[in-house]
Amino acid sequence: MTGFMTLLQKEWKEQTRNFKVLWIPLVFIILGILEPVSNYYLPEIMKSVGNMPEGAEFLWPEFTGEEIFMSLLGQYQFIGILVIVLAFMGSISGERKTGTATLLYVRPISYRAYFLSKWIVLNGIVLASVWLGFLAAWYYISILFNSVNALEVFGFIATYSLWIMFVVTAVLAFSASFSTGIAATLSLLLTIGFQIVDSLIGEYWTISPWKLPFYATSVFNGNNDAAGLWWSVCITFIAVLVSIFAGVNMSKRNAAKTTV
Amino acid sequence: MSILLEVKNLTKSYSQEKAADNISFALEEHTSTALIGPNGAGKTTTLSMLAGLVSPSNGTIAFHNNKTSDIREIIGFLPQYPKFFPWLSALEFTEMAARLSGVEAKKATLEARKTLEFVGLGDAMKKKTSAFSGGMKQRLGLAQAIVHKPKLLLLDEPVSALDPAGRRQVMNLLKELQAETTILYSTHILNDAEEMTDQLLFLRQGALVEHGSLEDVRTRYAKPRILIEFEKLEDIQRFKALTPWELTVTGRTIAIDIVAEKVEMPAVLAILYKEGFLIRKVERQTASLEEIFMEVAVIQS
Numbered sequence A: 001m002t003g004f005m006t007l008l009q010k011e012w013k014e015q016t017r018n019f020k021v022l023w024i025p026l027v028f029i030i031l032g033i034l035e036p037v038s039n040y041y042l043p044e045i046m047k048s049v050g051n052m053p054e055g056a057e058f059l060w061p062e063f064t065g066e067e068i069f070m071s072l073l074g075q076y077q078f079i080g081i082l083v084i085v086l087a088f089m090g091s092i093s094g095e096r097k098t099g100t101a102t103l104l105y106v107r108p109i110s111y112r113a114y115f116l117s118k119w120i121v122l123n124g125i126v127l128a129s130v131w132l133g134f135l136a137a138w139y140y141i142s143i144l145f146n147s148v149n150a151l152e153v154f155g156f157i158a159t160y161s162l163w164i165m166f167v168v169t170a171v172l173a174f175s176a177s178f179s180t181g182i183a184a185t186l187s188l189l190l191t192i193g194f195q196i197v198d199s200l201i202g203e204y205w206t207i208s209p210w211k212l213p214f215y216a217t218s219v220f221n222g223n224n225d226a227a228g229l230w231w232s233v234c235i236t237f238i239a240v241l242v243s244i245f246a247g248v249n250m251s252k253r254n255a256a257k258t259t260v
Numbered sequence B: 001m002s003i004l005l006e007v008k009n010l011t012k013s014y015s016q017e018k019a020a021d022n023i024s025f026a027l028e029e030h031t032s033t034a035l036i037g038p039n040g041a042g043k044t045t046t047l048s049m050l051a052g053l054v055s056p057s058n059g060t061i062a063f064h065n066n067k068t069s070d071i072r073e074i075i076g077f078l079p080q081y082p083k084f085f086p087w088l089s090a091l092e093f094t095e096m097a098a099r100l101s102g103v104e105a106k107k108a109t110l111e112a113r114k115t116l117e118f119v120g121l122g123d124a125m126k127k128k129t130s131a132f133s134g135g136m137k138q139r140l141g142l143a144q145a146i147v148h149k150p151k152l153l154l155l156d157e158p159v160s161a162l163d164p165a166g167r168r169q170v171m172n173l174l175k176e177l178q179a180e181t182t183i184l185y186s187t188h189i190l191n192d193a194e195e196m197t198d199q200l201l202f203l204r205q206g207a208l209v210e211h212g213s214l215e216d217v218r219t220r221y222a223k224p225r226i227l228i229e230f231e232k233l234e235d236i237q238r239f240k241a242l243t244p245w246e247l248t249v250t251g252r253t254i255a256i257d258i259v260a261e262k263v264e265m266p267a268v269l270a271i272l273y274k275e276g277f278l279i280r281k282v283e284r285q286t287a288s289l290e291e292i293f294m295e296v297a298v299i300q301s
Helices: A002-019 A022-051 A066-089 A093-096 A111-144 A152-178 A182-206 A209-221 A226-257 B043-050 B090-100 B105-118 B134-146 B166-179 B190-195 B214-220 B235-242 B263-273 B289-299
Strands: B003-014 B019-028 B031-035 B060-061 B077-080 B151-154 B182-187 B201-206 B207-212 B227-230 B247-250 B253-257 B279-285
Touching: A002 A022, A002 A111, A002 A152, A022 A066, A066 A111, A066 A182, A066 A209, A093 A152, A093 A182, A093 B019, A111 A226, A111 B201, A152 A182, A152 A226, A182 A209, A209 B060, A209 B151, A209 B279, A226 B019, B003 B043, B019 B043, B019 B182, B031 B043, B031 B190, B043 B134, B043 B151, B043 B182, B043 B201, B060 B134, B090 B134, B105 B134, B134 B151, B134 B166, B134 B279, B166 B182, B166 B235, B166 B263, B182 B190, B190 B214, B190 B289, B201 B289, B207 B214, B214 B289, B227 B235, B227 B263, B235 B247, B235 B263
Parallel strands: B019 B207, B031 B182, B031 B201, B077 B151, B151 B182
Antiparallel strands: B003 B019, B003 B060, B201 B207, B227 B253, B227 B279, B247 B253
16 A cells, blocks of 8 residues: 555645644534533523513423434434535545646555545544534533433444444545535435435334434434344445445546546 | 667547557657647647556557556656645645655655755745746646656646746756656647657657657658749749749749759859849758648648
8 A cells, every 4th residue: 555654644634724624523513512502591592582472381391311412413414414525525536626636646656545545534534523522412411411321422422433434435435436516416315315215214124324323322212123233333334345445446447537 | 778668559549539549659768759749639648648547448558677567656747737735835745746656754855855946946845836826836746746756757748838938947957857867748839849859759639640850850851942032023933934943932932842853052043143133032941840740740631
């Protein structure tokens, strides 16, 4: 894997200097803080600015900390994924389009090193963002709601992390295979689109990467389908490996498409 | 001199079209070769194949006396419009280029500095490339192409985008490099080719239509002729009547084809002198490279 360390440094510099290493964690952390805080203060906010008729009383549901984690996951599943796709859809296709890739491809780099350097840095940033977001949420949940069992939280985060890794790998592989626009469309279809499909008719199967977020939340409410969880984890791991393999090969095959 | 690179029957087809059609040539070490042709003749495609960016549909590219399997290890490539990562400084980029070509870290920094000084970017090496002008980008492009001391330097239109001053500078740099490396560059600016070339390759519609040393090609297409510019227009008729030769008339000037008419200067001068023609200019001329270019690469059917 010639040039791997150099490419890794290049990727890291890129993500630092375009501030993605800053704003992507910020998005996840802000979402992570807002979820418990807004849920906690919602009754009071509604009371003061909600324009409610005099004397109206609402019975607000009592949320538990676990439920806040689940609704935060709902936010990440939509806004979070959107951010990931939009931030990284051009990781490879963009380099080809602008022609910056040309000066890399004419050097004796291996495309495995090229793809994996991006894969590692992107996953690093996104996973760290998700973790920081959940940790921030956990902190506020323990202050405003009840303290949630640490083992459960880690199980939850670990399971969800695999799903996030799947998303990042898919975006990168699509970016290696297609132009930026198509890569974005396919990435959104595969992640958010299939997620909807899975939630609509997903009761007919128990094993799929799109079920991982669901299995992550099941850590909290205890209705564990251990076999389903582990098979989904395995399937997702295989999907990630296949995507990496495809991404490496497509980067190589599409090298000739770089703007000279 | 030994042969560095041998290209045989190189072909690249895109669906119906052939961007490169059965091109064969060899490059000797420490020579520079100009790839000449109009836009769309296949110059960039040929260079891209040599650079390992595009894989040929057919044919072979062989580096002699070379054990490496990856030809990218011993080449340096400068695209026509080099694009750099805007968030890297010139020094960082050149360093990265050297590292990716296998130069070890400490040496890479040293070489990067040296190379940037050499191309005249010594003062700008800490600047981000996004702030670079066209000429600076071209020079940085050259720096990244030579920083790892490649055996073969491939340059796609290295000076076409530059102003006369920048062109002069880059041409001088290339002449200096000639001592250390083998250069293959494409151009459609013939003055450049005339200035620095051991071999000319003419491409037309993807095919190699003519090649040889500058002198060879010159001689082959020289079309030596004598030009006479008369003072009076009516003298042309008078001169015509006096001589058996086929004349081409343009304004006050006539041209006599030396080879076709088997005539040389003294005979012409003798007539002019004897008949007392008033003349502005008499000249023996051979075809300029531009005329050869038009004939070989453009018009020839």
